[in-house]
Amino acid sequence: MALLFWSQRSADHEGSPLRSALAGEVRDAPAAVEAFYRSRDFEPLWSESAGHWLLRPRARLIPEARLLADRIARTIPERRSGLSAAIGAARSGDVGDVARAELLLSLSLSDYRRRLHHSVAPARLAWLDPALAPPSDSAGVLEEVARAPSRRRYLDVIDRVNPIYDALRQRLASYRATWSRLPQTRITEGAMLATGAQGGRVSALRQRLGLPATTGMPFDAALASAVETFQTVHGLPVTGRADAATIAALNRGAAHYERLIRANLERARALPTSFDGRLLFANIAAARLSIVEGGEIRSTMRIVAGSPAMQTPAMAGNIRYAVFNPYWNVPVDLVRDRLAPHVLRRGPAYVASRNLELLSDWSEAPHRLDPRAVNWRAVARGDVSLRVRQRPGGGNEMGRVKFMLPNELGIYLHDTPERSLFGQEQRWLSAGCIRLEDAERVTRWLLGRELPDRARPDQRVDLPRATPVYIAYLTAAPTEDGIVFYPDIYRRDPALLAAMGGA
Missing domain, CATH: 2.40.440.10 (L,D-transpeptidase catalytic domain-like)
Known part of the structure; x- marks a missing residue:
């Protein structure tokens, strides 16, 4: 048996079959990725040698590789089938299959990181200090992985979002529960509405803000309070009176403000995670x-x-x-x-x-x-x-x-x-x-x-x-x-x- 199975330690040396297979695979990879692996003598990030079986070298993906593949598949659906096939083939233990899965994971990682933390152009930050900026290319991302204390720690860190993004995501849900559920009744333009006013426009305003809107009900203290709350949330001068700006904001509808929250989520995505x-x-x-x-x-x-x-x-x-x-x-x-x-x-x-x-x-x-x-x-x-x-x-x-x-x-x-x-x-x-x-x-x-x-x-x-x-x-x-x-x-x-x- 000693002739048929070598320990990982004896196989995992310079020029090991896995490294050799990886060297062959990266020849067709982008130049920056090939240079990264070459600089580390083709030491893998997501796989390791697994000795020999029946005189054939074996390799395997480390657990973090499958974790990364699952996260990429959830975030980038178009990568799901390719990753699934590569991970499945790697289960054979063949060093070539494992090397191909390793390379596909590394190539997909920069897209995954970009999808998590890079915003569309109008939302991006100007990074004045390279030390603060996240890596933007494949080689930079892979070097970031290599410097991390562990692969699992790295994956946990890059999955984090900054507290502003996280809070905005929660507030989007609460906005829907508070404001989007209200009737999106349109209020016709006209004179400012204030305490004591009556008529159809007051009834529409009451309905829009979720208050009883029986015909003839006036602009009362409850409606003034509801208008103040709406004004506070929507960045308007807080007066308790429905002026032209307040009516315009109400008529934009909750869907408009939901879109603004999603736009600002994109801005928050661009901020550093920590x-x-x-x-x-x-x-x-x-x-x-x-x-x-x-x-x-x-x-x-x-x-x-x-x-x-x-x-x-x-x-x-x-x-x-x-x-x-x-x-x-x-x-x-x-x-x-x-x-x-x-x-x-x-x-x-x-x-x-x-x-x-x-x-x-x-x-x-x-x-x-x-x-x-x-x-x-x-x-x-x-x-x-x-x-x-x-x-x-x-x-x-x-x-x-x-x-x-x-x-x-x-x-x-x-x-x-x-x-x-x-x-x-x-x-x-x-x-x-x-x-x-x-x-x-x-x-x-x-x-x-x-x-x-x-x-x-x-x-x-x-x-x-x-x-x-x-x-x-x-x-x-x-x-x-x-x-x-x-x-x-x-x-x-x-x-x-x-x-x-x-x-």
């Missing part, structure tokens, strides 16, 4: 930022985000350092579109009145330019590019601190002297960066120290460790006990719904 560490999460559609630790929201604050003309992008990056008492480098388009016209109207003295300085270039040691020597008409036309920065101080647009997440988009988080902006409902007013309602709180949380009253100009302070910041655009978001819709201020929903086939 919220377990320390991170900042901003929802631009809500104009709010949350401080998150261990998966729990520790505090929230209002923010001012980019205007519809200068939108804040959906993105994920790492804050690596703060700058106390910062300069503000005025974006080139603002110099062209705002500063130059002001100077042309008010004269070169306007530059000094705004505590601005003009610099010759973007080097470390530029020289200052005299505003009187600049051709401001050429700047306004865009024919001349001019570097302008605002000196540190009380009126500086950056306030007392800015938090830097290196990126080519010029987006970061910062303080602001314009405190009144946070009292406004419409807070989409910036040039793309995020202004913080409480920069002092963020400073304490990120750096473990107070924001200094005085600091030297442009004083850089590195964070003890890089902290992720996820900037999303969710027009439907979960709350503790339900869901709330936000205005599509950037008009991004139609393109996303179209990409999803109308959801």
Whole structure:
């Protein structure tokens, strides 16, 4: 028997039959996949040698291979028959059949991972830091598997969804149970309906919100309360009166809002799966930022985000350092579109009145330019590019601190002297960066120290460790006990719904 059956240890060496068979199979695979297996000397991911039987080498799939095949088949139905056939053939123990099943699993894995976590184009994030981005190609996914502590652990991790996605999925079910079950009665347009009103439109409104609608029943306190609840959930000013905007939202019907929830599930799918560490999460559609630790929201604050003309992008990056008492480098388009016209109207003295300085270039040691020597008409036309920065101080647009997440988009988080902006409902007013309602709180949380009253100009302070910041655009978001819709201020929903086939 010793001649007929060798142990796995004796068979599982460099140049083993399984590795040889796998080397033959990957020759026709995509180049990146072949390179991955070649780099590990064709050591398999989903199979192992199983000794010899009757002088023939044997192999088998590891249990995680069948688990992966089942999950892929459920998620990607078009792969089901091919995987089933390959897994069935591999039960023979033939090293060629096992190698073919191994390769098919590896080729299918990247599609499976993409189906779980990659969204359609309008919902995707800009990944500013490669360390945060999920792998997007087959080789990257396979390298991720190889680095994992175990195959089972890897499969459990990639199957996870982030808590926002999971909560939204639950809220979709609760929305259907609460709002979709109500009569979708259409309410004719007309004057605002408020307490004391009567008539057919009031009866239709009562029916639409699930209240008794006997002819002649008035707009009473119960209806006002139901209208307030609808307004709260659907992102409308909460007045308890059925104005034109409220009637329009009611007439869109629950199916419209279900589609919006599914669209925002697609946006949430693009977010990283883990919220377990320390991170900042901003929802631009809500104009709010949350401080998150261990998966729990520790505090929230209002923010001012980019205007519809200068939108804040959906993105994920790492804050690596703060700058106390910062300069503000005025974006080139603002110099062209705002500063130059002001100077042309008010004269070169306007530059000094705004505590601005003009610099010759973007080097470390530029020289200052005299505003009187600049051709401001050429700047306004865009024919001349001019570097302008605002000196540190009380009126500086950056306030007392800015938090830097290196990126080519010029987006970061910062303080602001314009405190009144946070009292406004419409807070989409910036040039793309995020202004913080409480920069002092963020400073304490990120750096473990107070924001200094005085600091030297442009004083850089590195964070003890890089902290992720996820900037999303969710027009439907979960709350503790339900869901709330936000205005599509950037008009991004139609393109996303179209990409999803109308959801």
